[in-house]
Amino acid sequence: MSAAMHLPILPVVLPLFAGIALLALRNAPLALQRGLSLAATLALIPLAFALIGTAADGTHLVYQLGDWMAPYGIVLVVDRLAAWMLLTTALLAIFALLYALNGIDREGRHFHVLFQLQLFGLNGAFLTGDLFNLFVFFEILLLASYGLLLHGGGRLRVKAGLHYVVINLVGSTLFLFAVGTLYGVTGTLNMADLAVKIAAAPAENAALLQSAALLLFGVFALKAALLPLYLWLPAAYAHTSAPVAALFAIMTKVGAYSILRVYSLLAGEAGGPLANLLDAWLVPLALATLALGTLGALASSGLRQQVAYLMVASIGTLLLAFGLGNAGALAAGLYYLPHTTFAAAALFLLADQIAQARGALADRFESGPEMPRASVLGGLFFLAAMAMSGMPPLSGFLGKFMLLKGALDEPSLAWVWGVVLATGLAGVIALARSGSLLFYRTRSAHGDASLVVPGAGMLAPTAALMLLIVVITVWAGPFSAYAGDTAAQLLQPRLYIDAVLGGQR
């Protein structure tokens, strides 16, 4: 066994061990804890690149835990999609962590432990090929996210946190009901094996399988914050600390990823009882999410709330792409995913700096004092707003353009074009209004000592996230080619199934 064979497990165990070590070192000097956390997070980036390197040619890297043969043991599967998600997570995490080092990690205990365990749960959820294991990783990332969400405390944070925890606990219960039903009918939980068993299921089990699959969809929709299950998101994200909100930009994508992964396999190409199950739901719900998220952004009373609503809207766009389900739309969604993750994270970080630079007014939309370093903040805000609303020339525009192009042959063409274009315009209006209010309608702030000057330690991670978006834009060719290859791979679930089950059926 060579070391390279163990590559797929490393993104899972590295944050786990780092988290445990940080827990043991909780009384060690802060610099040591920060260094360890930073090193462990940084190491995820070359790992993700290595996995992209192995997955790029279309191979499925299957890792059998404990060398138990699938479908009896748990497998980790690296394909193009998983590697793509890992890279997005790693890049996002490092900048969220760098921002947290400005002092937010000192506001409460165990920030770095929870941060690493969050990454452990995220990476595990992206890699696992087993439905129950997916549940376990969901719980890990949720439990870590509860801790991170409440990090620093405060009344509003506790209130939003309570809602978030309770609704996710109900979601976990539903997840278990769905998993139990699937196991009761098919006798397996390995996703590849499930795909085979479901395709071959007798007709009398079709209703049971469909109800389980729809229950599962409900759970993933809750995690992804799809209408009507998005109500927890704006409050939770607007009231937590900035680096946590930035890291959580990937959390909703876990739900979207799970929908894509599970339904690309279970509904499958074979046309079993679950074929086209989501067609009636996903596109209309995604369109409604997109519309209502944008309306929420227009009606928001503060910048963080507005960004949270824009994130709901971006989830609508993403799931719209996944719901359309043809190769072009899927590629558009996959290209759009890292873009919207980085853009939302950058905006959350910016909103925090703007709130601090405005003193007591925080991020509320009222005309306030002139911010220190307003030109730098304003420049970054302008860029991030362009990215988030999908204006040219940045990658949000390219992603939406690919999506519109992918919808050309769909029957829902008029709805997709209408809603995406109208919400794009409304998003621009919302952000332009808040930008002009925050940066132009100001009064002079001479001698106001309560305004915090945003330091380089805060500006640099924000700028770096924007730089990532520029990179995605400039090298759009290779990125969209990879996204296209990923979509093609997802549309052939047989490849995944054969790789996991070793060709046996």
Added chain:
Amino acid sequence: MEALIAIVIGVLTAGGVFLALRGQTFPVVLGLTLLSYAVNLFLFVMGRLAIGLPPVISENAQGYTDPLPQALVLTAIVISFGMTAFVIVLSLKARAELGNDHVDGLQSEEDRGS
């Protein structure tokens, strides 16, 4: 037997949903606990009900009961136990910070408008 178990799961779930929709945190926590009991039982019987059968291979066994749901339910119990502990602590913290045990915490005067 199947009918009895099904009724028990149904009653637990219905009670859990009812309690989880209440306005105070304590009934909500109780409701979540009932829901987790229901789902644990549900997972357990997904391996089908069997009496007096071994879960592991033995030479003179007439049949087997499915051991996997038992392992799953063990995991689910541990997770729901941890989650319940967490949500109780969080509810107590919310009670302390918000000054009341309403899930929205909006009944005190100072909270209005914030």
